[in-house]
Amino acid sequence: MRRRTLAASLGAAAVAAAAVPGTAAAKAGGRCEDDYIWRNAVVNGGGYVPGIVFNETEADLVYARTDIGGLYRWKEGSQTWKPLLDWVGWDRWGYTGVVSVATDPVQPRRLYAAVGTYTNDWDPNSGAVLYSGDYGDTWGVAELPFKQGGNMPGRGMGERLAVSPFDNATVYLGTPNGNGLWRSTDHGRHWSEVESFPNPGNFVQDPSGDYSDDNQGVLWIDFDLAGERVYVGVADPDDPLYVSADHGATWQPVPGAAAALGRADGNRTIPKQAAFDHENGHLFVATGWDPGPYNGAPASGRGGSVARLSLATGEWTDVTPAYNPIGTIPGFGGLTVDRKAPGTLMVATQNNWWPDEILYRSTDSGATWETSWDYVWDANWSWPPARTDRFDMDPAGSAWLSFGNADDGPAYAVKHGWMIDALAIDPHDSDRIMWGTGATIWGTESLTRWDAQGALVGWDSVAGHQIALPIEPFTVAVRVEGLEETAVQDIAALGGTVVSATGDLGGFVQTDLGEAGVQIRRPNWTSGRGVDFAGLDPRVVVGTGDVEGETDGHVGVSTDGGATWLTTARLDGIAGGANAGSVAVSADGAVIVWSPGNGTTAPVFSTDLGRTWTPVDGLPAGALVRADRANANRVYAFAAGTFYASTNGGLAFAATRATGLPASGPVDFRAVPGRRGHLWLVGGEADAAYGMWRSSDGGATWRRVRDFAEADAVGFGKARNRHGYPTVFTSAKAGGVRGIWRSTDEGRNWVRVNDDAHQWGWTGKAVSGDPDVYGRVYIATNGRGLIYGDIAD
Structure with missing residues (x-):
């Protein structure tokens, strides 16, 4: 492999990068006399994890991306995840929606994240590519001239970002809505469109609304190591796959791809995910009629397929799993191969809502498949049937994953999941797998025990009904600790x-x-x-x-x-x-x-x-x-x-006779504990009344707190002194600085208690102090869970 470590600027067409501080800056508005320690109130997950990516070179280097809650890096020692985007502030809150992540196979410390939460006007900013040279501890930002959709339909497809193993200064980005294929040749600092790439995609699954009407565009990029070729999947059912044999200078459609990745019933499908088996010279592609993650199959039946391309001969083979215990396969989400065991791959259904999702595993390059669970029917074929599983689900630490339900026949309360787009076997360890769902990450370090189990179900010829064959199930457990969404x-x-x-x-x-x-x-x-x-x-x-x-x-x-x-x-x-x-x-x-x-x-x-x-x-x-x-x-x-x-x-x-309060925009107000008639009101909108007001007479009259040009949440905690006024906390903007602010003297003076490394995107929904712990503040975030801060000892 060639490694390029320095590249020239792309010139005027490139989009320049901006620096982002990776450590705390001085607190605005006067220095806070207290340093704060920030933690999450533990829920464990609680949101959709659409991507999990292992580094191909460095063991135990794993990243998980979320649709609204940022990016995380795995910490092997503690078996927890570390948040990497808490520095994202109010004005760029869309950067917490991570469209794709790429970890460099040549220099593993290099990391890239494509960010931007919505492609419609819900997010006022364009997207960006974040780049890091220290595993995501600090970042640079390369702004893009278009939006990206980390929380839009199709966010589990990809990965849309990919680092070239042939020249790791080159990074590719697939984009939606006709923006095509983009490329950086200087480790993500500058980007420009690959003008020779011929097809920006045209697939719009549902044009009826401003959330579902994205052209899904360019979906993923992957590399044939032996042939030094670049493959790109495109959301175009008639022309879904392209290849370049000259490192992206020219591109050609892959022969036979449209027919191989299409469907016999005529429903349009797109290549959602792909994975290479380099040893056997195979490219596997999973398709679906819907970009996901919510829908599975069209009314006509099966919603997707799995195809295998022989890189040596160009021959396509349909290797779609033929069996689903419920009768039809609704569609496919995640796809992964085992780098240590050529010919072994897995794929997940999407969305097999009842009774559960299915993980399929093949050890013969897709010729045959085994399911993660199966039905067991009695002699009368009574409904519902029983069920047998290859593994037990252990929700320890996340008991809420039952959602208050009890097992109901084959519909277990704790499921294999739903919306499984993130499915990844560790390239360094065949026994480890992780998969993301709409609520958590599951994982095990005993995966290869599957292969020794054999079939799940047999036939009792004497009794005349099916039986569960004796197997020793392994355990799958929660692997989401530290990731709060x-x-x-x-x-x-x-x-x-x-x-x-x-x-x-x-x-x-x-x-x-x-x-x-x-x-x-x-x-x-x-x-x-x-x-x-x-x-x-x-x-x-x-x-x-x-x-x-x-x-x-x-x-x-x-x-x-x-x-x-x-x-x-x-x-x-x-x-x-x-x-x-x-x-x-x-x-x-x-x-x-x-x-x-x-x-x-x-x-x-x-x-x-x-x-x-x-x-x-x-x-x-x-x-x-x-x-x-x-x-x-x-x-x-x-x-x-x-x-x-x-x-x-x-x-x-x-x-009341009160005047001058915001007449438009979101507004909140809260009453002060222990103080009759004391109220604080925040909110409004730009170019109108916007800020903070307080009343001490039950709302009859109000006085504006002039410190804040904007304020959106206010709450109260224990007073600093025994008979003092409750501590006031607010998420607000003062002196041009957004932050979490505190006053211990009834609003006469304020200090910012967070810093630039701890901003958590948008924090305007709610904030509260604690009635028993002086200085403690609780902050409601939109995708990073409930943050709380305590004064450091």
């Missing part, structure tokens, strides 16, 4: 207990921040949206979330500090789904006020823990509701620039 929506710090509302997972109750805690399952929130507690009796906790079905109400209630929960009555006329709105409970816990999120139903109150609801008098639909933390008679609301107050516990409201 929840999108936290709200925080209630009760003192010794923290309750969080989270997107997709509902919420968690934690009495030990070092353990995953208990998932809130009643009500069965698909996404938790808000939590509150009674200021004078924190045993009473309420929350609201999106629900499905017709059983659970949107509001949940706990009277024992979150240990157990009850659902409330479903309000007539409000369906499930995203209608959670906001909820508040009076300081004595006697009245719950709920403002539904459907935009048409006025807020309601309950005096019987949500068994019945009565319309509130005086509030518009959609008003944000909060309760006073010290006065049980006072409840507050805000809508479209108007502040409302109730003096009878939330049964009726009247508009």
Whole structure:
């Protein structure tokens, strides 16, 4: 192999890189007298991991990319993941969506990440390629003139980034939406389009919306080591595969690819993933009709295929697994080969929603396959059948992976997964595999025991029915520790207990921040949206979330500090789904006020823990509701620039005379513990009222806190002194610097408590202090979980 270590600039057409500090900078707005230690409240995963990449040269060097939560590096000693993109700040929050990752096979310390969360206008910035020379500890940024979609459909395909093993200064990038194939020849610092590449792709699976209408574009790049050829997969069912024999100078379609990667029933498919078996001279390609990760097969049946190309002869062979216990194969996600055992490969279904995903394994280059589980039918072919598995799933440390369910015949509560696009056998160890799902990473170091097990199911000719053959299952366990990917929506710090509302997972109750805690399952929130507690009796906790079905109400209630929960009555006329709105409970816990999120139903109150609801008098639909933390008679609301107050516990409201508050943009306000009528309000939008205001008379009058040009979340913790004002924390912008700020003197002075190495992208949803631990701050992030900081000893 040739190694190039220095390259000239690409000139005016290239996009220049910008430096990113990799260590903490001085704290803005005055130096904080306290240094902070930052940790995650442990959930373990909680989001989609679409890519896991092992370095081909250095053992134990592994990276996991997430769709909204950044990039991680494996730490073999502790068996945990280290976050690498916590330095990403508010203005470039889209960099936390990682489209692809590439680790250099020649100089393993070099690392690249293609970033950008949305290709539509949800993300205001263009994408970028991040480059590092120290395993991701520090980074440079090469901005791109187009957007990338780390959280868009198709994010599990690829990898779209690839380092050339023939010249490791050369890095390729596949892009969506007609932007083609791009290349850097100076280790990722400058990029330009490969103008000779002929096909930018044309496949749009669903053109009906601004989220599903991406042209998936150029999907992956991989290298034939023996022939020194570059292969590129393209989202074009009629012309899906290209090859270059001159290091990317010229390109030709691979003969027979369209027919080999297509489908006999005429459904269009695209080459989602590929892998080389270099020893046997094979290229394997997994296809699908849908870019994923949500959908499996079209109504017509099987949704994808696996094809094998002989690099020596150009012959294509269909090696699609023919058997699925449920009858048809919905489609395929992840594909991987065993570098230590030529001819061995694995592929995962996507999405075999019921009863479970299937991992297929072949040791003869795809000629035959074994499944990770199978049905066992009795003599009467009774439904549902039993099931037998090659491995046991051990969710230790992540008990919530059962999602509150129990095994139901072949549908186990703890599944092999779903949305499995990340599937990787360690190139240095045939026994190790990891795969990512929509919630976690699973792994084992006993994979080759599969091959000694033989068949899972046989036939009892005497009894006349199937039997499970005796095998000794190995164990697959959680391998996601340290990777925290929840999108936290709200925080209630009760003192010794923290309750969080989270997107997709509902919420968690934690009495030990070092353990995953208990998932809130009643009500069965698909996404938790808000939590509150009674200021004078924190045993009473309420929350609201999106629900499905017709059983659970949107509001949940706990009277024992979150240990157990009850659902409330479903309000007539409000369906499930995203209608959670906001909820508040009076300081004595006697009245719950709920403002539904459907935009048409006025807020309601309950005096019987949500068994019945009565319309509130005086509030518009959609008003944000909060309760006073010290006065049980006072409840507050805000809508479209108007502040409302109730003096009878939330049964009726009247508009206050307050003026000058934000009339548009997202707004939040919170009541101060132990201080009657003390309120802090944040929010608004640029070019209008935007910042922070405070009131000490129950919202009748407000004074702007001039320190902040922008502020988006505010919360309170233990006072510095015994009789002092509660510590105020905010996610805000002061002096041109975004950060997490703290005041211990009622807002007269502020210090930034985080630094440039700890920014976590967007932090505008919620922030809270702790009532028992001075200085502790909890920060809701959009994909990096619940961050908390303590003053260093």
